[in-house]
Amino acid sequence: MFENLSERLERSFKILKGQGKITEINVAETLKEVRRALLDADVNYKTAKEFTETVKAKALGQDVLNAVRPEQMMVKIVHDELAVLMGGTAAEINIKGNPAVILMSGLQGSGKTTFSGKLANMLKSKRGKNPLLVAADVYRPAAIEQLKVLGEQIGVPVYAEEENKNPVKIARNAVQHARTYGRDLVIIDTAGRLAIDEEMMNEIESIKKAVNPQETLFVV
Ligand SMILES: Nc1nc2c(ncn2[C@@H]2O[C@H](COP(=O)(O)OP(=O)(O)OP(=O)(O)O)[C@@H](O)[C@H]2O)c(=O)[nH]1
Ligand SMILES: [Mg+2]
Missing domain, CATH: 1.20.120.140 (SRP54, nucleotide-binding domain)
Structure with missing residues (x-):
């Protein structure tokens, strides 16, 4: 935007x-x-x-x-x-954990996936981070592919489980994967959702509980 x-x-x-x-x-x-x-x-x-x-x-x-x-x-x-x-002073993003986990949430088509890529790229080049992008949108067929293309463009690996339809488990496995492979930043791209969509709101809450992110960003 x-x-x-x-x-x-x-x-x-x-x-x-x-x-x-x-x-x-x-x-x-x-x-x-x-x-x-x-x-x-x-x-x-x-x-x-x-x-x-x-x-x-x-x-x-x-x-x-x-x-x-x-x-x-x-x-x-x-x-x-x-x-x-825009709020006077810019807030610093918290990337202190190891791995630091950033959970991307927001409305459909608001730019979550694009922003996940931009953020990974920025924190990689400016802050020397080793990001791992996580495809936790299991609903839109092309969502995983979209993130993979982005990841390739910026040279950041993408964690995906094509057969797994449970984003909570994918997110949890991804954090484990990051620990194993020494990635110090995990950016979880989730599916778009509306606040009135109770099931989807419960899902994001479960992902949050499962991975305990440093930051949850809401993209509008
Ligand atoms: N102009 C402009 N377009 C953007 C920006 N971010 C994303 N877009 C475009 O908006 C559309 C949707 O972006 P996505 O990143 O796929 O949005 P999303 O929130 O991941 O979408 P869902 O996963 O379907 O909910 C794409 O066509 C992007 O190219 C931005 O900052 N500016
Ligand atoms: Mg998306």
């Missing part, structure tokens, strides 16, 4: 860069694009509106129109406000 949002924001600022002169009109146009980008990223309408209003007030307050590099000033103001909107 954020990649898409940052691309859209980038494009919004092009409105300013392309213009020889910065005027109140093209600042307003930029902010309209920023608002659209936020709305398309599923940011609440009221929040998006408040966001652009705050940015506009700050831009006027800091006299963006007469600044030496107006578009850079706008980028900075939007960036700072986004940081506030």
Whole structure:
């Protein structure tokens, strides 16, 4: 989601860069694009509106129109406000266990599998971890294959039990497997679920109890 949002924001600022002169009109146009980008990223309408209003007030307050590099000033103001909107400080992910276990949960199609791959790749390259990706989505036929393709792309092994339809057991076996083979980070990709789906909610609770993860991430 954020990649898409940052691309859209980038494009919004092009409105300013392309213009020889910065005027109140093209600042307003930029902010309209920023608002659209936020709305398309599923940011609440009221929040998006408040966001652009705050940015506009700050831009006027800091006299963006007469600044030496107006578009850079706008980028900075939007960036700072986004940081506030996203919760101020970024929380560090807990990867202290051995293996550290991260349980990925969330709605259908929300990006759990993709994010599992990105997270494995990031923690491997930036934090020197040896991740193991675990395919615990036993419902969607192509889910295991999808994770395997991702794993191959980033050079991270994928633990799967094609014949096993019990994600709790798969998760537990995977953690054991990680211990045996010296993988210090286990990322468990689960099937998408809705809070109203009681059976699926019980399942994720059982996986959680079975592997006692350091982090349970909810992807929306
Ligand atoms: N733009 C954008 N698309 C994304 C992002 N993450 C995932 N997608 C796309 O969204 C679709 C679903 O992503 P998955 O990672 O398969 O989602 P999932 O939560 O694992 O889906 P299920 O396992 O079916 O519940 C795919 O087409 C991805 O390419 C993202 O950060 N930005
Ligand atoms: Mg998935």
